Amino acid sequence: EPEVTQTPSHQVTQMGQEVILRCVPISNHLYFYWYRQILGQKVEFLVSFYNNEISEKSEIFDDQFSVERPDGSNFTLKIRSTKLEDSAMYFCASSPGQGSDTQYFGPGTRLTVL
Amino acid sequence: AQSVTQLGSHVSVSEGALVLLRCNYSSSVPPYLFWYVQYPNQGLQLLLKYTSAATLVKGINGFEAEFKKSETSFHLTKPSAHMSDAAEYFCAVEDSSYKLIFGSGTRLLVRP
Numbered sequence: 001e002p003e004v005t006q007t008p009s010h011q012v013t014q015m016g017q018e019v020i021l022r023c024v025p026i027s028n029h030l031y032f033y034w035y036r037q038i039l040g041q042k043v044e045f046l047v048s049f050y051n052n053e054i055s056e057k058s059e060i061f062d063d064q065f066s067v068e069r070p071d072g073s074n075f076t077l078k079i080r081s082t083k084l085e086d087s088a089m090y091f092c093a094s095s096p097g098q099g100s101d102t103q104y105f106g107p108g109t110r111l112t113v114l
Numbered sequence: 115a116q117s118v119t120q121l122g123s124h125v126s127v128s129e130g131a132l133v134l135l136r137c138n139y140s141s142s143v144p145p146y147l148f149w150y151v152q153y154p155n156q157g158l159q160l161l162l163k164y165t166s167a168a169t170l171v172k173g174i175n176g177f178e179a180e181f182k183k184s185e186t187s188f189h190l191t192k193p194s195a196h197m198s199d200a201a202e203y204f205c206a207v208e209d210s211s212y213k214l215i216f217g218s219g220t221r222l223l224v225r226p
Contacts, residue, residue, distance in 0.1 A: 004157075031212070041218075042217070042218050043158070043204060043206075043216040043219075044216070045213040045214065045215070048212065048213055056211045056213060091157060099146065099208075100165035100166075102160050102163060105158040105159070106157050107156055108157050
């Protein structure tokens with residue numbers, strides 16, 4: 001069964017460093033998402049992406065964040081200058097369409113900013 | 115704006131007992147509702163979803179949920195808990211821009 005994959009599973013970085021989180025969505029899906037879950041808190045939406053551009057972004061998704069689909073398979077989230085409060089589990093998701101279509105989630109990348 | 119409330123951050127049941135996890139939503143439009151499960155150190159897996167067809171939705175692993183518009187609820191149930199059901203369960207509503215709005219989650223503990 002196709003699944004969303006994410007790398008790395010864990011990432012430890014120093015404050016101020018850039019990180020890139022990688023995702024491979026399910027191959028025939030058209031819509032891509034990033035969510036994050038700070039420890040002990042809700043899963044919260046960051047950004048959605050369709051047709052090579054951002055569809056919507058949350059207040060969290062400020063200028064420090066960017067997303068890219070550099071080729072036909074990868075979907076990346078870049079944090080330019082990490083802050084302590086960026087420490088969280090980051091989930092990538094993809095869906096074939098919108099509305100009632102299911103968003104399929106990857107296993108997540110745990111980011112720790114020291 | 116849509117929102118989701120899950121009553122009870124922790125629910126503990128005995129193996130074989132009924133599981134009931136509560137979810138109430140707020141939505142200005144007919145909602146699409148989802149239950150996801152997160153096992154330790156894993157991602158979110160879809161259990162079931164409501165998409166305005168049948169109000170009683172059956173999902174994987176014996177779970178089901180009933181959409182009740184009058185109560186704005188979408189509670190998750192399972193007749194008989196199994197040890198393997200121990201996990202965190204998230205209710206979510208899809209908003210008008212197709213992003214998921216999650217509840218705060220309920221951790222299910224299953225006692226032997």
